[in-house]
Amino acid sequence: MDELRRRYLKQQAELGGRDVVLEGPTRQAHGVARGTPPAPEPAEAPLQRAPVAGGEARPGGAGTKDWRVGAPAIPGPGLTIARDLLAALPDYPDLAAVAAAVGDCRGCFLCQGRTKVVPGEGNPLARLVLVGEGPGQTEDETGRPFVGKAGELLTGILAAIGLPRSEVFICNVVKCRPPQNRKPLPDEMAACLPYLRAQLDLINPKVIVALGSTAAEALLGVKKSLAELRLKVHSYRGTPLVVTYHPAALLRNPHWKKPTWDDVRIARQLLDA
Numbered sequence: 001m002d003e004l005r006r007r008y009l010k011q012q013a014e015l016g017g018r019d020v021v022l023e024g025p026t027r028q029a030h031g032v033a034r035g036t037p038p039a040p041e042p043a044e045a046p047l048q049r050a051p052v053a054g055g056e057a058r059p060g061g062a063g064t065k066d067w068r069v070g071a072p073a074i075p076g077p078g079l080t081i082a083r084d085l086l087a088a089l090p091d092y093p094d095l096a097a098v099a100a101a102v103g104d105c106r107g108c109f110l111c112q113g114r115t116k117v118v119p120g121e122g123n124p125l126a127r128l129v130l131v132g133e134g135p136g137q138t139e140d141e142t143g144r145p146f147v148g149k150a151g152e153l154l155t156g157i158l159a160a161i162g163l164p165r166s167e168v169f170i171c172n173v174v175k176c177r178p179p180q181n182r183k184p185l186p187d188e189m190a191a192c193l194p195y196l197r198a199q200l201d202l203i204n205p206k207v208i209v210a211l212g213s214t215a216a217e218a219l220l221g222v223k224k225s226l227a228e229l230r231l232k233v234h235s236y237r238g239t240p241l242v243v244t245y246h247p248a249a250l251l252r253n254p255h256w257k258k259p260t261w262d263d264v265r266i267a268r269q270l271l272d273a
C-alpha cells in the first residue's frame with residue numbers, strides 16, 4: 001500500500017471509521033486481514049443513521065469506506081443570527097480587499113505582536129467555510145491559516161469527506177496571533193469580527209463550520225459549551241452553521257475525533273441537501 005493511502009486509512013480509523021490499518025506484507029488494509037474474523041464495529045453515537053447512497057464503497061474509492069456509512073442524521077435547529085441583527089458591514093468589493101484591509105489593520109492590541117496577518121485562504125466561491133479561533137505560531141510565520149499539525153489534521157478530515165482543501169475557505173475569528181496562543185479577548189474579537197463577517201458575506205457559503213467554542217461564540221454571539229452547541233444546525237444570517245471541536249483540541253484529546261467526525265459528516269450532508 002502506498003504511504004498516502006496508509007495514512008488516509010489510519011486517519012479514518014482514528015476518526016472512528018471501520019477501516020483497519022495493518023502493517024506488513026501479508027496483510028490487507030481494507031477491512032480485515034486474510035483469514036481473520038472481521039473487526040468489531042465501533043460504538044456509534046445514539047443517533048439515527050443517514051441513508052447510504054450507493055452502498056458502502058465510494059465509487060472509485062477502492063479500499064476506503066464511504067463517509068456516509070454510520071453518519072448521524074442532520075440534527076434539528078439551534079440558534080439563529082438574523083441578518084438584520086448585525087451592524088452594516090464595510091463595503092469590500094472582494095476577498096482581496098478584505099485581506100488588504102487586514103494587512104494594514106491596527107485595530108486592536110494583537111497587531112503589536114504579529115509577524116504576518118492571517119486573513120484566510122481558499123476558494124472565493126467555496127460552498128463550505130471553516131472558521132477557527134486565531135493564528136498560531138506557524139500561521140503567524142507563514143501568513144496562512146491552519147498550516148501546522150492542526151492544519152494537517154483538518155486537511156485530512158476534509159479529504160475524508162471528499163473535500164480537497166482547495167475547494168473550501170478557511171479563516172479565523174482574529175487575523176493576528178494572540179500572545180502565547182491565548183484565547184482572543186472580547187475587544188479583540190469585536191475589533192476583528194467585521195472582517196470575518198465581510199468574508200462570509202462575500203463568499204456566501206452554503207454551510208459554515210465553527211471550529212471550537214471561540215469561533216462559535218464569535219459567530220453566534222453566545223457563550224455556551226460545545227456540548228450545548230454541537231449536534232444542532234444553527235443559522236448564521238440564513239446560512240446553516242455547525243459547531244465542532246477545534247483540530248488543535250483533537251490533537252490534545254483524541255477522544256474528540258469521533259464526535260468531530262460526526263459533526264463534519266453532518267456539515268457534508270448539509271452541503272448536499
Ligand code: SF4
Pocket residue numbers: 102105106107108109110111117174175176188191192
Ligand atoms: S486581530 Fe484583527 S482587529 Fe486586531 S489588529 Fe489584527 S486584523 Fe486588526
